[in-house]
Amino acid sequence: MTTNVISSTNTSASRASQTASRRWLKWLPSVLFLGAAVLLLVSISAPYWGLVLQAPQYPGGLRMRVFVNNMTGDEDPRLDEVREIDGLNHYIGMKSLYEAAKFERSIALPAVFIMAVLLVVAAVWRRRWTWLLALPAFAFPVVFLADLGLWMAYYGQNLDPYAPLSSSIQPFTPPILGEGVIGQFKTIAYVDTGWYIIAAGSLLIAVALLIKLSGRLVQPKG
Amino acid sequence: MISQRLFSKVVVIGAVAAVAVLVALVIAPKAMTSAQGSSLDWQTIAEQRGLTEADMRAAAMTYTPSGKLDEYVMFASAGQGGQVLAIGLPSMRLLRLISVFAPEPWQGYGYGAGNEVLEQGFIDGQEILWGDTHHPALSETNGEYDGQWLFIGDKANGRVAVIDLRDFETKQIVHNPAFLNDHGGTFVTPNTEYIVEGAQYGLPVGGDYAPIEDYQNSYSGMITFWKFDRDAGRIDYSKSFAMELPPYWQDLCDSGKLVSEGWIFCNSFNAEMAFGGIEKGNPPFEAGVSKGAVDYLHIINLKAAEAVFQAGAAVDVKGFKVIPLETVIENGLLYLAPEPRSPHGADVTPKGDFISIGGKLDPHVSVYSFQKIKDAIAAGPTEKDPFGVPVLALESVLEAQVELGLGPLHTVYDDQGYAYTSLFLDSAVARWSIGAEGYRPQDGWKLINKTPVQYNVGHLAAAEGDTTTPDGRFLVALNKWSVDRFLSTGPLLPQNLQLIDISQPGDQTQILYDMPITGAEPHYSQIIKADKLKAWEVYPEVGWNPLTQSVDPNAVAQGTEGVTRDGNNVTVRMTAVRSHMTPEHVEIQEGDHVTWTITNVERARDATHGFAIPFYNINLSIEPGESITFEFEATRSGVFSFYCTEFCSALHLEMMGYMMVKPQ
Numbered sequence: 001m002t003t004n005v006i007s008s009t010n011t012s013a014s015r016a017s018q019t020a021s022r023r024w025l026k027w028l029p030s031v032l033f034l035g036a037a038v039l040l041l042v043s044i045s046a047p048y049w050g051l052v053l054q055a056p057q058y059p060g061g062l063r064m065r066v067f068v069n070n071m072t073g074d075e076d077p078r079l080d081e082v083r084e085i086d087g088l089n090h091y092i093g094m095k096s097l098y099e100a101a102k103f104e105r106s107i108a109l110p111a112v113f114i115m116a117v118l119l120v121v122a123a124v125w126r127r128r129w130t131w132l133l134a135l136p137a138f139a140f141p142v143v144f145l146a147d148l149g150l151w152m153a154y155y156g157q158n159l160d161p162y163a164p165l166s167s168s169i170q171p172f173t174p175p176i177l178g179e180g181v182i183g184q185f186k187t188i189a190y191v192d193t194g195w196y197i198i199a200a201g202s203l204l205i206a207v208a209l210l211i212k213l214s215g216r217l218v219q220p221k222g
Numbered sequence: 223m224i225s226q227r228l229f230s231k232v233v234v235i236g237a238v239a240a241v242a243v244l245v246a247l248v249i250a251p252k253a254m255t256s257a258q259g260s261s262l263d264w265q266t267i268a269e270q271r272g273l274t275e276a277d278m279r280a281a282a283m284t285y286t287p288s289g290k291l292d293e294y295v296m297f298a299s300a301g302q303g304g305q306v307l308a309i310g311l312p313s314m315r316l317l318r319l320i321s322v323f324a325p326e327p328w329q330g331y332g333y334g335a336g337n338e339v340l341e342q343g344f345i346d347g348q349e350i351l352w353g354d355t356h357h358p359a360l361s362e363t364n365g366e367y368d369g370q371w372l373f374i375g376d377k378a379n380g381r382v383a384v385i386d387l388r389d390f391e392t393k394q395i396v397h398n399p400a401f402l403n404d405h406g407g408t409f410v411t412p413n414t415e416y417i418v419e420g421a422q423y424g425l426p427v428g429g430d431y432a433p434i435e436d437y438q439n440s441y442s443g444m445i446t447f448w449k450f451d452r453d454a455g456r457i458d459y460s461k462s463f464a465m466e467l468p469p470y471w472q473d474l475c476d477s478g479k480l481v482s483e484g485w486i487f488c489n490s491f492n493a494e495m496a497f498g499g500i501e502k503g504n505p506p507f508e509a510g511v512s513k514g515a516v517d518y519l520h521i522i523n524l525k526a527a528e529a530v531f532q533a534g535a536a537v538d539v540k541g542f543k544v545i546p547l548e549t550v551i552e553n554g555l556l557y558l559a560p561e562p563r564s565p566h567g568a569d570v571t572p573k574g575d576f577i578s579i580g581g582k583l584d585p586h587v588s589v590y591s592f593q594k595i596k597d598a599i600a601a602g603p604t605e606k607d608p609f610g611v612p613v614l615a616l617e618s619v620l621e622a623q624v625e626l627g628l629g630p631l632h633t634v635y636d637d638q639g640y641a642y643t644s645l646f647l648d649s650a651v652a653r654w655s656i657g658a659e660g661y662r663p664q665d666g667w668k669l670i671n672k673t674p675v676q677y678n679v680g681h682l683a684a685a686e687g688d689t690t691t692p693d694g695r696f697l698v699a700l701n702k703w704s705v706d707r708f709l710s711t712g713p714l715l716p717q718n719l720q721l722i723d724i725s726q727p728g729d730q731t732q733i734l735y736d737m738p739i740t741g742a743e744p745h746y747s748q749i750i751k752a753d754k755l756k757a758w759e760v761y762p763e764v765g766w767n768p769l770t771q772s773v774d775p776n777a778v779a780q781g782t783e784g785v786t787r788d789g790n791n792v793t794v795r796m797t798a799v800r801s802h803m804t805p806e807h808v809e810i811q812e813g814d815h816v817t818w819t820i821t822n823v824e825r826a827r828d829a830t831h832g833f834a835i836p837f838y839n840i841n842l843s844i845e846p847g848e849s850i851t852f853e854f855e856a857t858r859s860g861v862f863s864f865y866c867t868e869f870c871s872a873l874h875l876e877m878m879g880y881m882m883v884k885p886q
Contacts, residue, residue: 079760079825080825087826164876
């Protein structure tokens with residue numbers, strides 16, 4: 001469609017449609033930015049990342065869900081899985097999960113909101129450079145996982161040498177995606193709904209930027 | 223010649239040998255396969271163990287593989303153990319022991335936890351640390367078990383306890399100070415407004431002294447109506463009351479339901495008012511109470527009694543409200559109807575329209591019609607007993623009598639219109655048809671079959687059998703004797719609970735499983751559909767006090783532990799989590815009064831910690847989220863190694879600490 005419009009010939013009928021399409025095309029990146037902003041805000045309510053620990057004495061497994069600004073267990077609040085995982089972690093000398101990424105979690109909600117606002121600004125204030133305002137949101141999924149990975153590595157590498165199991169469990173780097181093994185536990189890490197939502201937002205931003213870029217390249221002079 | 227003979231011999235022998243080898247070759251692999259099969263296929267195992275087809279059917283109906291859950295839970299009293307048992311059906315697996323009137327170390331009950339509940343059951347300051355639990359009653363809503371509460375009576379001391387089925391723990395013990403024994407309890411009204419506790423042996427009201435020769439004039443019977451406050455989860459003492467009854471030894475009671483809601487029925491077995499004294503030349507009780515031709519079914523108008531109580535007509539006996547017998551008679555709260563001598567049990571049918579009474583010394587079960595009772599009361603009875611209580615004529619209220627066999631005691635009901643009555647002397651369960659409309663009019667009132675049980679059956683329990691809609695399917699015979707059913711463990715033998723399949727009509731009933739009960743005698747039980755029970759997996763929040771069912775303000779959060787002193791009063795604030803208690807050193811002085819709170823901050827299912835302090839008789843079970851506070855006097859100096867008594871984790875043995883008591 002896009003290529004058709006761009007390479008269309010100049011009959012009067014096609015010119016009319018070309019003008020309409022141009023106008024549509026001109027606004028499409030803005031629409032995509034707004035869509036990405038909405039997705040960002042929606043993502044707050046869904047977990048970004050999850051971890052399942054499986055062991056014989058936990059028949060249903062232990063599931064931890066990481067939201068953009070906090071961590072919870074599974075839906076039933078009575079068994080607080082984060083606390084349970086924390087309790088298990090103390091045997092190998094791992095720091096408390098509640099202490100992890102405190103700064104990031106404290107700024108997470110304002111940050112998401114600001115990224116969404118920047119997208120809105122980029123959508124409505126159309127200058128040559130305003131596309132730059134979409135970059136934080138575009139990079140967000142990767143930044144989130146990278147930060148998570150850094151914290152996981154930090155936690156895995158900095159075990160208390162005086163912990164009960166310090167002699168049998170050596171420092172390790174837990175995988176941020178996929179399976180791992182620690183003691184009798186099999187761990188399965190995965191990205192969850194919230195992350196897929198922000199990733200979809202990134203995709204929208206990517207498409208919008210491509211359109212803008214290609215629009216610039218083929219823009220008729222005058 | 224010789225060589226020819228020899229030759230033929232050799233040929234014959236060779237041929238025989240060849241055949242033998244051939245046979246061996248053909249048979250051996252088969253024999254080998256079947257030898258391998260003996261450890262593989264179930265038919266062979268059944269054959270080897272001598273199991274019949276019926277046995278295999280019973281196994282298929284009861285065997286519950288690992289990981290599969292039972293369909294029903296049976297709550298059985300544990301008699302003189304003062305406890306209640308929760309048993310899964312059809313597997314007959316013991317799921318839980320609930321201590322009620324007696325200390326029990328596994329639950330820590332009476333060893334630092336639950337002491338205040340046990341103390342509620344002390345009478346006039348007398349420590350009573352056992353009970354004779356008889357009849358458990360599940361709470362009901364609209365005549366159906368609702369799975370929320372369980373009540374149980376103590377025959378010996380006339381007490382009633384409340385158990386919360388969210389955590390299967392005893393919350394309250396009450397005692398009517400006007401009387402000292404019971405038997406006809408507990409039974410609930412269809413919406414658990416009241417828990418009914420009928421007394422048994424006649425006594426002077428209020429625990430007074432009176433000479434036994436003055437039995438008729440100075441002794442009484444009694445029935446207590448405990449008002450249950452569902453929101454508070456407690457019996458409301460101030461809204462409870464009792465009714466004085468003639469000293470006829472009221473036995474077992476049941477609440478009316480549907481058409482008979484608001485009425486209570488109790489059999490009795492000493493209308494003779496015999497008072498024993500075999501050594502004085504009097505007839506012994508066993509003869510004296512059985513002399514007369516009839517005893518009395520008690521028909522109590524609870525709705526009217528409640529109104530009389532609320533109108534203030536009850537008198538105060540040791541702080542408890544009792545409606546005196548004269549007031550009972552004046553207000554028409556009690557009617558009597560003759561029953562064949564020394565009967566047992568009074569069991570209301572599912573639709574509330576009939577009451578079955580086992581003959582005990584009479585081979586019949588007598589069935590009374592509630593409609594006929596109402597008509598006879600309306601017609602105005604002409605007979606009276608020696609106290610002036612109106613007596614309804616037997617023929618005016620009796621619906622049917624069914625001859626069942628020897629020693630009929632208790633009756634339960636199923637969903638097919640059958641009734642089941644235990645036959646103590648016959649050691650059998652009689653299935654009989656209720657010939658009335660809505661049950662089995664096609665069969666009429668008649669005995670269908672008898673299932674022999676082992677042995678001396680007392681109560682029966684049928685799945686949801688006390689409700690307005692029994693489930694049928696399973697019946698449990700609670701046998702008093704087991705004799706030869708189990709391996710001998712010395713002269714004291716267990717009781718035998720037998721599971722019986724009653725799902726098929728007619729004479730097809732089958733014993734499925736024998737379960738030995740050791741520790742006490744389960745008198746009665748009730749069987750509830752498992753999915754009605756909504757027990758907590760862990761306490762809802764960390765710091766939970768099971769007595770208040772809320773977070774305890776004294777609960778200890780991690781990071782706030784410590785030992786503080788105020789004069790001689792020491793407060794210990796401790797948390798427990800796998801695999802350590804904090805603090806691990808508790809330093810106090812000899813002579814200190816110690817108040818110790820320990821909170822299990824775990825959230826994982828089954829992560830229970832025990833907590834024992836040697837010498838000081840402390841042992842707790844602290845379930846996930848639970849917070850317990852106990853107190854003691856540090857009377858002996860020394861070093862005491864406290865530790866976790868419930869194996870909790872790989873480092874369970876390390877979960878300990880030292881209490882250092884410095885000498886004065």
